[in-house]
Amino acid sequence: MNPMTSWNDVERAEPEFAARVRSIFDAHKHKTIATLRADGSPRISGIEIQFADGELTFGSMPGARKGADLLRDPRFALHSASVDPPEGAPAGWTGDAKIAGRARHVGVSTGMCPVSCSTPISPRWSAPA
Numbered sequence: 851m852n853p854m855t856s857w858n859d860v861e862r863a864e865p866e867f868a869a870r871v872r873s874i875f876d877a878h879k880h881k882t883i884a885t886l887r888a889d890g891s892p893r894i895s896g897i898e899i900q901f902a903d904g905e906l907t908f909g910s911m912p913g914a915r916k917g918a919d920l921l922r923d924p925r926f927a928l929h930s931a932s933v934d935p936p937e938g939a940p941a942g943w944t945g946d947a948k949i950a951g952r953a954r955h956v957g958v959s960t961g962m963c964p965v966s967c968s969t970p971i972s973p974r975w976s977a978p979a
Contacts, residue, residue: 854952858904872901874947879933883908884924885919893919899928905957906949924952 859866875881883897895916899908908928910917920926927950935943 854954856945857906858906861904861975871947871949873931874944875899875906876901877944880931882929882931883916885916887915887919888922897928904921904951918955921955924951924954926950 857868860871864942875934879898881897883895885893885895886895893915895914897908897910897916899906901907906928927948930947931945932946935941
């Protein structure tokens with residue numbers, strides 16, 4: 851398995867792209883995360899994220915299904931909040947952003963279950979060497 855790309859890696863390789871994606875994620879508090887249930891079917895949950903120390907991190911409350919999903923299978927997809935384009939001015943739409951990859955357990959935070967996850971970037975995007 852290839853080492854994961856961190857958010858910091860993306861910022862270094864493609865600073866303009868990373869800034870645009872981050873601004874879209876930072877525009878709204880709530881995001882949507884997709885995880886995989888034990889039977890392989892998808893689960894969609896609300897989540898809040900944070901960019902800190904070159905990583906995108908998130909957590910899960912104790913007993914939350916999304917946390918259990920990630921402990922069992924770390925694959926996820928994260929989607930920013932999205933708003934409709936301005937009426938009559940579709941070019942004014944800021945767009946949405948998505949990140950997919952594998953979560954990495956990094957410990958327990960106050961009020962969180964042991965699933966604070968660092969940011970991998972979508973396997974469909976690779977940073978230039």
